[in-house]
Amino acid sequence: MxxxxxxxxxxxxxxxxxxxxxxxxxxxxxxxxxxxxxxxxxxxxxxxxxxxxxxxxxxxxxxxxxxxxxxxxxxxxxxxxxxxxxxxxxxxxxxxxxxxxxxxxxxxxxxxxxxxxxxxxxxxxxxxxxxxxxxxxxxxxxxxxxxxxxxxxxxxxxPPSLRLVSEIIFDYDPLSVQNLRPDTLAILLNTAGISCGGKYLVLENGCKGLVTAGVLERLGGEGRLIRITTKKERSGELEAVEKLDLSKNLKQPLISLPLQDLECLNPGFEIPEKDNCFPLAECHVMLKSMGCAVLVKLTENWLREYQVLPDRTHPLVTMSGNSGFLLSGIKVQTSNAEFIYPVGDKSLVEDLDLPDFDKFPKLASATCYKCFLKPGDALFIPSLWYHNVKALDFSVAVNFFWCGMRKELYDAGDPYGNKDPVPVARAAQSVDKAVALLRTLPPKFAQFYGRKLANVLYQKSSEG
Structure with a gap:
């Protein structure tokens, strides 16, 4: 730093x-x-x-x-x-x-x-x-x-700081930064968890680079910041970065990428041409329905300033109480099941510390998180996450299970929700019948149509 x-x-x-x-x-x-x-x-x-x-x-x-x-x-x-x-x-x-x-x-x-x-x-x-x-x-x-x-x-x-720069710009012309108050900017950066050495993507328009400046200041010259630019971008869009007077080293993580180039990152990506009056509200509903994020919240940051003087204390009349809306959430890591060679709720990989990549080549593509728990620590593991525990010393652990689905979907004799849900158990019986029918075919044909049916099952079960 x-x-x-x-x-x-x-x-x-x-x-x-x-x-x-x-x-x-x-x-x-x-x-x-x-x-x-x-x-x-x-x-x-x-x-x-x-x-x-x-x-x-x-x-x-x-x-x-x-x-x-x-x-x-x-x-x-x-x-x-x-x-x-x-x-x-x-x-x-x-x-x-x-x-x-x-x-x-x-x-x-x-x-x-x-x-x-x-x-x-x-x-x-x-x-x-x-x-x-x-x-x-x-x-x-x-x-x-x-x-x-x-x-x-x-x-x-x-010396210039993000708080001072944002206060000066907001006091001079709030509309030039779309009423983005300093306190709202601080909440946005804290909610996003911006920290030194991280990698972030910023799409900012009409805020004079306040968000970009805030991320750069917190990165401390380490990590990466990709700033998405648009065709309609006006001069002065990075005014806050210039006024913050950052050194070349602190601005080094910044990379600009035109919005149209996002298509090369995600084939089939389309940029909507029509403006939407409620983009955050629609995105909020979409994220909730997709289930790809938790703690999804759409909040309005309201602030009422007061004049405090003897016998003259009252709310300010000429002020902007609303500073826009914040949509926040925590992205849930996508499944690694296809990379860890699952068999039921277990994995064929026995030694995760020294895995055999020749035998399990897909394992190299799996995302792995490691942590060390000390006495008194607690770890939350989301549903359907494969995990492995290794005791470095004698220890006693206490587990608590949450049932995230409706009660009737679980086996009545399984209070912890460890067994497969009832619909899955019934579907497994149908799979056994389907396998018995496929085995009446020659092995080569049985494998071919087995893979075909497996793909159909995966696609239809993934549909909303």
Whole structure:
């Protein structure tokens, strides 16, 4: 896993945070404007210094501010005037007008250009406000917060992370990422079990590469990520990957594959041309009916944000509570029966530690999972999974069996469900009769038609 540098480097990306303002910037030699009415900031002055809190300090010449590191604990995130005082006032006699502030915009720009920022600038604005002292406590707090957002001289520089990148993109334009909130992205990655060194397939459209960036960050430069691209893919689809400022090593697992090329992976694969209003709902029903996955869930991730202020705590009105739907499930491994030479519920392979591949060549294609159980551990084995147990030392194991089908399908004298289900036992009797009839044929014909009937039986039993 590659470690993030602890110091700021030239041409790297940083998260620039002020009160009420958060953005991703590239550290260049040339100073840049942050917003209209705000002086230039020289990000290069922070090169070689650790991430953290900085103070905007005006250069001796020119309207440019450098970044000077602040000592730990010296940065004031909350203005003391924002704290509640308990004084009751209202705004009934206040009339909004352009004359409430005695300072003109030119005078304010002149003072900020001369290096006046932070508490001194806010004090000056409060002193020259004709209505501040008459405002209600809430209105005063709102006024101070707005001025603090505009004139604060405290800055925090942080390295880009998936959480910060997703928050910034979502706050700026939620529709550009289809309302994919940071918390929903985290749930998606956790549900998928993304971990270092894994192999994953991502089909993402209209989310600016947030899912791709999240998977790459968790892979840590190891494993493989195949990203499916479409013909309609627009520029900026990997904006989140670029803003995350991943190194070449961390982006190395990424491979792009056009959607049309999936046909070569699965012959007969067709790409639907018509849009479907409920693709996840249909896929949910299909997965449940196919039985190829367990814990299949279709969930809606709802979040309600609140404004928390003295006497002003309420849900936010202008927000997007819904962040889409998540379809999740755990894929069940397909049967390995054809590779392990089964005879009833047993296998002809006697030694799985040292198998004879010359005698059992198909065994090499079987998927094998190994684990070691310690005292107190439990292992869940799905139905119809062949398994082998080897005791490395003296041990006592307790088994518990679940009957996954209707009660009447099991033998009444078999409480554990170890015997073949009743329909299978009855079908076996019919098989014995069929074998007796086939044996009336010459051996060569009996084998030929036996294989034919076996294929017919397999195909019809596999039909839904």
């Amino acid at each position: 590659e470690e993030t540098s602890e110091v700021i480097k030239l041409n790297s990306r940083v998260v620039f945070c002020r009160v009420g303002d958060k953005r991703i910037l590239t550290v260049h030699q040339k100073p840049l404007y942050l917003k209209k009415g705000f002086p230039k900031v020289n990000l290069a002055s922070a090169v070689g210094k650790p991430y953290g809190n900085f103070l905007l300090v005006k250069q001796k010449e020119g309207n440019v501010f450098n970044l000077e590191p602040l000592e730990v604990g010296s940065a004031k995130e909350v203005d003391p005037r924002l704290e509640a005082t308990g004084v009751t006032r209202d705004n009934r006699d206040i009339v909004d007008s352009s004359t409430s502030q005695k300072l003109t915009m030119d005078e304010i720009c002149t003072r900020t250009g001369s290096g006046l920022l932070g508490a001194e600038m806010i004090d000056l604005l409060v002193e020259n406000s004709a209505t501040f002292s008459s405002k209600s406590e809430y209105s005063q707090q709102k006024y101070l917060r707005k001025k603090l957002e505009k004139y604060s001289d405290n800055v925090t520089l942080m």
